[in-house]
Amino acid sequence: MxxxxxxxxxxxxxxRDESVKKFIDCQYDRLKHFVGHIPRENYSKRFIELDQRGYVWKDKVYQQLIKEFAITGISWEELLQDYMAEFKNHCxxxxxxxxxxxxxxxxxxxxxxxxxxxxxxxxxxxxxxxxxxxxxxxxxxxxxxxxxxxxxxxxxxxxxxxxxxxxxxxxxxxxxxxxxxxxxxxxxxxxxxxxxxxxxxxxxxxxxxxxxxxxxxxxx
Structure with a gap:
């Protein structure tokens, strides 16, 4: 029994897969001033690839995104904080x-x-x-x-x-x-x-x- x-x-x-897709799409819109030079689909796809379904922590993910896409005006720490604060709204x-x-x-x-x-x-x-x-x-x-x-x-x-x-x-x-x-x-x-x-x-x-x-x- x-x-x-x-x-x-x-x-x-x-x-989580669907939650991440919703979150990263909304993050792109929220922070478009900093990431708008990147095509939306490229930003989303690369985040999901680097994230490896949650098995890579987001400090490394955002550091790599900043490096690859030459993101300026916002730090990886601020991107990580946005993730920590906002992900719950897309579960x-x-x-x-x-x-x-x-x-x-x-x-x-x-x-x-x-x-x-x-x-x-x-x-x-x-x-x-x-x-x-x-x-x-x-x-x-x-x-x-x-x-x-x-x-x-x-x-x-x-x-x-x-x-x-x-x-x-x-x-x-x-x-x-x-x-x-x-x-x-x-x-x-x-x-x-x-x-x-x-x-x-x-x-x-x-x-x-x-x-x-x-x-x-x-x-x-």
């Missing part, structure tokens, strides 16, 4: 996010989240999605002092929820940081499909978040 579900954030609950949830969380809560399942990233930045994004209230615990790597795939961060979440690993599902999109790491920590690992990877060895695979409560009721 499943007692708890732990979620990753980016790529699992938050459609796009995956379909059926709220209804899935509500269904899981109705099944008396405890909910938690483990996400790598900066504390206030990630919490702002969680609040922007309107989902903070559904979670019994939220662990963000900066504040925890460790990050996925370290098994200790999974154990810490289990301790806070007071549930055993074998009765807990972890759902995420990354084959190593989420799926293999969760399995190594003894949890049931469910892969939220991501087009970046063709196949991932997981205990179950989902196309849509709405499939999760059905899976739990029928399988576990």
């Amino acid at each position: 499943i007692k708890a579900v732990l979620f990753d954030l980016d790529g699992t609950l938050l459609d 796009v949830p995956f379909p059926n996010l709220i209804t899935t969380l509500e269904k899981l809560k109705s099944l008396d399942i405890r909910l938690g989240m483990i996400t790598n990233g900066w504390g206030n930045f990630q919490l702002d994004n969680i609040k922007a999605l309107g989902i903070e209230k559904y979670f019994d615990t939220i662990l963000i790597s900066e504040w925890e002092g460790l990050k996925k795939p370290d098994p200790e961060i999974f154990r810490r979440a289990l301790k806070q929820l007071n549930v055993p690993a074998q009765q807990t599902i972890f759902i995420g999109d990354h084959p190593q940081n989420d799926i293999k790491a969760a399995q190594y920590a003894g949890l049931i690992a469910v892969w939220k499909k991501d087009p970046q990877w063709n196949h991932v060895e997981a205990d179950a695979i989902l196309d849509d978040l709405a499939e999760l409560p059905i899976l739990i009721e029928n399988r576990w």
